[in-house]
Structures are given as C-alpha cells and as structure tokens.
Amino acid sequence: MTGKPGKVTQREIARIAGVSQTTVSMVLNDRDGSNIRIPDATRERVRRAIEQSTYVADPAARRLAGLDNKILGVFTYESALTPESMDFYGPLLNGIERAAESLGCDLLFFTSSPVEEGRRRLFHRNTRLRLADGCVLLGQQMDGEDLERLVAESFPFVAVGRRDETDAPVPYVGIDYGSLTGRLLDRAVELGHEKVLYLHRDLNSPTARDRLSAIGRAPGALAVAPFAVGADLSDLPQVVARSGATAVFAEDAFLIEDAALVLGGAGAGLSLAALAEVRGHRIGGRALSGFHTPRQQVAAEALALLQQLISAPAEEHGGIEIQRLLQGEVAFGETLTVRGGAR
Amino acid sequence: MTGKPGKVTQREIARIAGVSQTTVSMVLNDRDGSNIRIPDATRERVRRAIEQSTYVADPAARRLAGLDNKILGVFTYESALTPESMDFYGPLLNGIERAAESLGCDLLFFTSSPVEEGRRRLFHRNTRLRLADGCVLLGQQMDGEDLERLVAESFPFVAVGRRDETDAPVPYVGIDYGSLTGRLLDRAVELGHEKVLYLHRDLNSPTARDRLSAIGRAPGALAVAPFAVGADLSDLPQVVARSGATAVFAEDAFLIEDAALVLGGAGAGLSLAALAEVRGHRIGGRALSGFHTPRQQVAAEALALLQQLISAPAEEHGGIEIQRLLQGEVAFGETLTVRGGAR
DNA sequence: CTGAAAGCGCTTACAG
C-alpha cells in the first residue's frame, strides 16, 4: 500500500528545489545548529516546493529513523466504547482525548488485541504497541506480567489507577480511595453508626485492597465487617440482620443499588453508601452517598506523565514523580444519615 | 525512542537460530511458495528462538517495507469523546470498535489535528494519516477539498454519511434519509395532515439536502413549508400560526424539543416529529416520532468497506459498491397523531 | 553551507 501514485517524498521535493534530500530534511526539521547553516534563500526555495506539493512526512519512516511520533497508545483490558462501559471509561476517554489534543498527539487504540478469557492481551504476535511512543493502560485489573514486561523493555507507559502487582515500580495516576474511604467512615462515626457491613466482590485489584485496608484502619468506635458477595444476593437481608449493622456500604454504586433492591423494605432504616463514584446514582429518589472522583483529570494527568516519560531522557526519570494519587471528594448525598434516621 | 535496550529484532533472532535474517522474515510471514521452501526443522528452530525472546515486529519497519499494518485511521471533524458528542458519535464509535475487533485492526484517532474555525483539519504539516492503511471520516459536514485530495492521492478512505461535495465518487456508507422522510410524510397524509412546517438549521450537508429534496417530492395532498430557523426561536408561534400547519417537523430531535418548548401551550394541538434518530427523546412525556437509524451498523459497514478497499487491488475497485445507503425505520412514536388530535 | 553515506527494521526479488 505504499508507493501510491499521489505520494510525494523528500527526494521529489529535493529534485524540484534543486537541493539534496538531506537539505530538505534539515529544513523540515528546522535543524539549525553550529555546523549547519542553511541560507534563507535555500530554505525559502524548499519551503515553496513543499507548499506547492502535497508532501507530508511518512510517519513510519520517521519512526524508523528514531524520532518519536506523537502517537500515544491506549490499551483497555475490555472494550471501551460500548454503551455499558461508558459509565467507567467515558470520563477517562474524554480526559485522554482532551489531553491528546492539547499535547498534539494522536491516539492509537489497540482494538485488535486478541481476547482471551474475556480480557485483551497486550502482547501478541502482531502487536502494534511499538508504533506508539508510549502507552496508557486502562482497566480495573491488569496483568502483572504485562506490566513487568513493559518495565523490562523500558517501554514508556502509565497505568490509570494505582498498581502494586509488580516488584518494579510502575508509573501510575490513580485516585486515593484509601483516604476517601477513611473520610466516609469518619462521617459514619459522626452520624452515630457503630456497625457497618461492607459488601464487595471478590476482586483482587489494588483499589479494592485500598478500600479494604482503609476499612481495617477504621476508627475504634466503628466496626466494619467486610462481606464478599457472590452473584446471588438473596441471603443479604439475613446477613444484614445478623450483623446488627446500621449502615451498608458497597464497593461501587451498582452493587449498593442491587443490595438496596434485595433489601427492599428491610433496608428502610439503613444508611447506604458506595465507596466509589456516585454521580447520577439515586436510591429511592435520594442521591447516593459516596465519592466524587476526578476521573477526567486522572486521565489527563496520566497522559501528561506519559509525555514526560517519553521526552525526558531515562536518566532524568528519577526526578519525576511517577506514582500519583489524586484526591477525590466525599459526596455526602442523602442515603448516609443519622443512625436510625428514616431513609 | 527506538533502539531501546529491550528491543529484539529479526537480526537478533537470526543470530540465535543460526540462520539469516531473511529466513526469519520468511518464517514469520509464512512465505512458502514455489521457489521458497523452508524445511520444518529450520522453521521450528526459528519459531523457538522467537518464542524464547520478546520479539515483536516493528510496525514502522513493516509499513515502510510496503506491507499494510492493520491500522485504520479514524478522523472526526469535532472532538468525539466529549459527553455532548456521545449522542451522535457514541453508536458510531461503538460500531467502529466492534468492527475493528473482528477485523483484527487497531484504530488510530487523529486527535492532534489542529482545530481551525472549530473544525479539525485532516491534512497538516505533521499528519500521521499515512501510518494508517486507510481512514474513516466522521462528521456532519466534511471538507470537500479533503475528500478530493484523498481521492487524488488514492488513499483508501470511507466517509460515514452520504457525500456529494466532490466530482470524484467518494466511498461512503450512510443512512437513506430521503426514503425515511418520504415514509414519514406518507404517514402524515394518512393521519389527515395537509400542511406541515419543516424547521431546519441552515446546514449545507448532504443529509440536510436529502431531507429537503424528499420534502420537495411530498405527496400532492401534503404541503410542506421549509423554514430555516436561527438561534432565536421566539417568533416560531407566529410562524406556525400564520402557516396554518397542523404538524411541525424538524431536522433533528433537539430542534423539535426546542420548538416544543417555545410553542408551549400554543403547540398543544400540533403533531411533532424529527426527521432523525429519536431514541430516548420524549416531548411532554410522549415518545417523539421520527426515525430509528442503524448507526452502529453504518459504522461497522464503513469499516468493512474500508478494509475491502485496502485489500483489493485498485483495478478491482470497480467491482465494489462504494456508495451504500442503509435503510432505517420510521419510529411512529406518540407525537405524530391524527390531525387535530389531542397531544 | 551542502551533499553522499550509513542506518533504522523490515520485505522481496535475485543469486547461488
């Protein structure tokens, strides 16, 4: 597919301008140092030839010659553009697009990666990863081996969300769920709660662990019992009753919504909250209590960090803070209320 | 950024397997023709060397050597991933992602294109267009010059939406708004309407013209008066009254919603419809009448067509139907009712 | 000041 009829190369420009191809390259890249000095007249002649033509540099050739390409890879462990995934990926992708626009980068989505066990594989026979100057990784769970290999090959990348599944330090930008969780628990104490049930899926992700460990550090006045739920929530009313909890928290908004549904009238006196983004979620007409997380900003900062890693020589990476947690806000909402208060 | 420490090349593999780099390339690409015959033993040795290593082909080099890359470009004339643009782009992007997955292609979003007068430019100094094997173009309006140039350079591309702004035939996949409009007008006749007011923006896009020309061919029993609205709709009640129309149609769902707002009680007896996708739109609690358009399918088919254009040698393009209109459905809804019927 | 040459990693005729 190369060598198209309409394709203009530097050599062609050189011929027209009556200079060497090297000179064309110099002019195009504004090379103008001590040893190399191109008179304005020549420069002008080349410029004109380029403008008259439809020349654009071949990015593949540039890349091969060792330049970076202003192409950032985007790897998502699941499909990112389906209606369902928009809830999670939407703000992230939006942030990424905006950041890419302002950095002047194009985005390469690795949609071709073969799906195995429901998740895309980053490394495979024909990966085009190499075409990008670097890559952001998105997904709730990531493959530790992928991360290790990226580090080993010193391929610039940034994960969205905190990561801890590797020995080598992985660059990431995430949200500080630990601190958010702590603040929400403090609030629960203020409201008089002493026992809380915490529902979670059996997901082994760093953010899931962050929540759990913050729960482990709950203030003495509060006992929080973690409870791993399966697909079937039908025994939840009993579990809640037996626990004596006056509040039920869950890992995310959908889970607490499901729980509220199952609890029905039995949940009438309970406070509810999600330890995650709750924007747009309501339970029985009331704004769900939980967090507001700056996802768009996380994505934008991830891209900015990636750009830094790419452009800074490796020796200077020590000076860059490669692991960043952004602070969110507690969304007080209307479902976390005074203990025993009507819901 | 090339020449990374961890980067393995064919030469390296060749050294390990004790063959020439050419042979490695042959094995990788399954070249196995009349003149070239690699014994299984050699083949196996190379394969093992590759598996032991972290080799992946450098896509830039492949591309430069003339192969295609399974990278499809996606160019949108506006930002595609903002919350507001999701209404229009969401289903299209979803269709594109799915099609790319099944074709085994990656997607390159040209987010870097400089914005001029609110629209991105396809061709610019550093366009990475060339890196893609081909490109899909999305947007309500497109630049005729961009299209001409793509044709001139015989760069494979497909527009989403019907196009007619060029002399050369442009490959596209769109929706047949003409036929949909005709069917909705027939329906209006059935319901007893004789006069309809058609609100439109002054947009000069092919689909806008398709609607207008279908309106021009309205059945004799129906008089449809086009009315170009500005930013301010406040004189609409008068216009409607003066026209004697019993139904108001508009170019899209948002416009008819705005109109309904302005008309308020004055619009009580009027039938309303949008000549566009109406999914999720309601007016005064009633499902808006209009169309259901297969946007996801349009996008998927555009990608499939693009893939065909890329892989088929140019001489065979004559055999490919490069301009396709997909049929939508009329969504009867609840706002287009019997003339004079309560709304 | 400017060009000829080497090299980036790959593919594909072309010789052995």
Next chain:
DNA sequence: CTGAAAGCGCTTACAG
C-alpha cells in the same frame, strides 16, 4: 533451500 543485496522514506553524523 538459504543468504546477500536493494529498497521503503527518513535522520543524522561525517566529509567536503
């Protein structure tokens, strides 16, 4: 059956 060579379009030392 396999390798040495040319070439894809570009950049960057290196000589003039």
